Amino acid sequence: MIKVYDRNMRLLAHLKNAYSIGYETPLNEIWKASFSLPLDDPKNQYCKHFNYIELFDGEKRVDLFRIMPARTFKSVEARKVDYQCEHVLACLYDDGIDDYAQWTNLRTEVVLRGMLEYQEVKRWELGRCEITRYFHYGVEKEDLLPTILSVARPFRDPFQWTWDTTVFPWKLNLERGSTQLVGEARWGKNVRGIEKESDPLPMATRIYPYGYGEGVNQLNISKINPTGRRYVENAAAVAEYGIIKYHWVDRRFEDIESMYESSLAKLDELSRPKTTYSVDVVELKALGDLTRFDVGKIVAIIDEDFGRVEVRVRNYKKPDVTGKPHEVSLEIGDKLDDTATTNADRDRRQKTEETYSQGSTNMLPYNYADNCDPQNPAKIRFYLPSDLVNVNTMMLSYQIDPFRAYSRAIQGGGALVDSTKAGGAIVKATESGGATVRSTSSGGSVVKSSGSGGGSQQTSSSGGGTSTSTASGGGTSRSTNSGGGAATTSGFSNPGFYVVSSDPLPFGGTPPYMDHVHSVEVSGQLNHNHTVNVPSHSHEFIVPAHTHDFSTPNHSHTVNIPSHTHEIDIPNHTHSVDIPAHSHEVRLPDHTHEIELPDHTHEIEHGIFEFNRRPSSVQIRVDGNLVPINSTSGSEINIIPYLSTDSGGRIQRGAWHEVTITPNELGRVTADVISRLFIQSRIGGNH
Template identity: 45%
Template sequence: MIKILDRQLHPVGILENAFKIGYEKTFNALLLAAFTLPLNDPKNVHCQPLHYVEVWDYEEYVGLFRIIPSITVKNESTKEITYTLEHVLATLLDDVLFLYHQTDNLTTEDNIQFLLDKQTVKHWKSGKVDFVRYFSYKYENENGLLGPMFSVPKPFDQPYQWTYDTQSYPWTLNLVEPEKEVSCVARYGHNQRGIEREVDPAVIFNRIYALGYGEGDNQLTIKSVNGGLPYVEDAESIAKYGVRPYIWVDRRFENPESLKASAEALLKKWKDPKVIYRGSAADVSRITGMDMDKLKMGRIIRWIDDDIGTFDARIVKESKGDITGNPGDVQLEMANKTEDLGTTQADIERRQQINELYSQGATNLLAYSYNDNADQNNPADIMIYLPEEMVKVNKLLLTYKTDNFRAYEQAIEGGGATVKSTTAGGGTVKSTKSGGGSTQSSSSGGGVSRSTAAGGGAVTTSSEKVFASMSLTSGVPINSVGNENWGHHLHEVVVPGDPFKHNHTITIPDHSHSFTVPDHSHTVQIPSHTHEIDLPDHTHSIELPDHTHGIKFGIYKHDKLPGKVTITVDGNAVPVTGLEGQDIDLLQHLSKDADGKVSRGWHTVSIKPDNLGRINANIISQFFIQSRGGESF
């Protein structure tokens, strides 16, 4: 049944004469439909461009569409008009995203709501969202909201499905996990009519290197739980197709056992070629009333065939060409892998690992560190560079701390030379006048003092005197008797030998000396006087021989901290003067271009202490950078 509604969603008629009613539902793509009316049907007047059309497959609601191109055919045998329809999700094409828009660190639901809020007419509201992912998105001059909306889940690394509720207004948009278990069956002789199979070996992967949480050398692998090997593989597939390796990254995993289990599950699906089945079947659900006979897009079907074999696959496309003329005929496209094969192109997604690197760009963090001495004449200048590829600067935060000035050595090398002082003036230099007067010492106590005791004993002299002889002569004594001749004579006494050779021995007994010092004081009289020094004109010369100074290594810190600092960004003052600060917003102080946008290129953050100090600083920039750029090297 076809029901026509005007642009205000008011019903204007039911098209009883419509025929060739068909539709095509493709997984995660815009649904399409069509119908035909006789050229002379009076209700063609209601089928205006962009009017709405409800399509029913008997009692089953297919969806709400709107009329786009119509084709009129008139010839000898045919007089009819065929109307092409697109699902009302296409109303999201009626609005634009003018200029630049960006979202950061929002949930999936918030990103969907961000786009829905841009509708001029609020046709759609957000419904069920099964995913909570945080990605950054940018949009610039987009013609329509549908493309940006479809881009929201593209970075996901798991299947998803868009579903809609258009039977109530505003219409509801859902983003859900598709079913994962078999829910319908096709058997030969029951509802099968034919099958076509296409085998694609391009996506065979039989050795999977699994990586989880972390970066670089710190990234989680499965080595610890896999015998030291970083990969899992299927020997049978390798023997059949050769080694087909693939690096699979999912940073949600922080446990190696879970990472390995997931890699083994993927290996089970990827070890064989991708197979696309195109089947023709009969819709017998209206006859049997059984849910398992409803062959609908998005469901997992079990196809049982004696020749092809039994397989499970997702129905990625469901189409009926003529609901009225051939209501039971349904065409299906299925895939043996449960990823969607619609707009996301699972094979390309695996090759590019969209979950990690996706075309719209990514939010990045960049840190600039600085540690150096500074003073009031030599500030700490921190240079930061913002490249042209930086689409938007989200944050620029400064954290710093001031420490004591630090040096690492004391002496430097010198050359030596003769150094002559300046000429002195010479002349008389007179001291200040002294006051003179008497100065009395402190009084002495007096009393008896005893010397130390002498040792006493014998002392022998070492000198001696030697006499050879001695003669004595005398005259005649008066009144002598005898011959007169006796009056004149001499007497001589000769002492033989050396009687005068001798020495002396003195014995000094043990003893001491005592002396008495009476109480007394000393008085010194200094008269008033001055001192004069006569200095003639002269110079001084100092001879320094060539020499070097050795370096004394060590860390020396200044004993005082600065009192405050002055901070500027591109010459613009920041109202902070403390010796330390945390997460200071510098974004508003950056230089701007004529449009008020932060200038790209070099910027200078200057921290100037009012005295010797050491600046330890860190600047964190958060920015969104697009993935496209120049050539690859």
């Protein structure tokens, strides 16, 4: 039974009149189906190009296919229309990778999901992925289906692509190949005919795999091959068949590990003659053994002539589901490449070489010419981009010349210049004998100073104080003798005054007396005088031992100097200086000197002036690594061993690199770093 769907998976019709329904399911390839309809069947209108059909083998659903336009044939004489279909996995041919894409060191599952993202219409998505490997995949201008199928290409272990088209989006699975024996094809039981075909060509016991690039830049496996050679070989096959070389060139390989693994798988395939069995069997599914001969299973072929052989089912063919339901043709064993397959592979390789960017070698110089010295070395810097494929060569050539200047002197203003500090010292002169030195005689003269105005000068104030003299013994002093005499006081009269008695005194008793005084009036004629007679006498004073205390108050002194001149009279004279034997000692403390330069200009002389000597040796470093060369010139020195590398041992990409040349004195360096770089044109635009 066949159901027809449009491209949006809407059911259109059941093709009940379909006949000659056949299909084949090759392992890891596109399945095919075919059927015919009567020319006058009205349901032919639903069988348009790219519509889908769902094919059933009895009650079992085979799978989902789509009708291909180039393979549909209408026969008027036979009054039928033949339809050729391919599995819906071929829908991935409708999409592709336009430019360049790569996946590096990612899990297989991640790579497959990334590739499926390139679908314009999301028909397929990843289901199960039972194999995990880490390879580098690079794709450029390639259809999506072969890109996805190539993911498992480097695997040496058996694998099988399966799918589930009962859901949408459809599920694509990558499973491990079955290693379990599930059935047998025995002559006389379920086998009607066995045909064995052995083809020694193509065969190889030694394979030289090559990937992208050309010439010395073409990828080979020598760097990771344990033998260090560019080829892999099967020692047992060499012993049996001899050395048969095969140069396997596939420029789609950009990763050395992926290519190495693929070359081992290719060697397993080609190191023995291919043997295939075409077996016509009678299918016994009706008896309950439903999966016996399914593609990918291991079956045993048992025959008296061939013996017992356990091989994998590579293709399952059923030419007529309705007319001959029990006839099945199995292709078991190695897959043989027929002429059509070989031509298709050749065309595919030609297309690959036309569309893949293989790249080219570019020669780039990095130049340097300038003065340098031990503190300022010559520095040659260059950048290697991250998408650089290979560094073929990196050569350094250089020459050391005298320092070069282009003028002498220049205008300059004055300045204060401090000399460097110097430590002090004690300097002693040599000893010298003494001498008497006389000046010449000179006449005297009178020298007058210039007149000067007077002034008042005041000392600063000073606090007072008490001063005590030293103690002194006493003494007796007598005056000289003196004659006596009589002295008369002056007289007066009528004094007229009162004389008061003494102060009042208290008196007690009975009767009481009040305090009182007595007053006496003096009046009348009381004129009188006194006469005193002083005899001759002397006076004697006794001075005891004593000291004197003087108290000085705070005070200041003021001196008034009038206007005046000084006059000095210098007589005729000579000077005599007596110098004894002696030495001089001078102590110099730590000090600096300051020199003042006034503003000034210098004349400028233009020209090319070279130093009168040149450096005698140099030190060369590349990314900090010392190069064992110190001569003043060198040509085509390979500096690749000294360039910085990444964790994988390759020269760092996306990084700056530096070559330094340091002379032992002032000089000039002329140098070139010339590189040969292999690049590919996968980025940028057409500007």
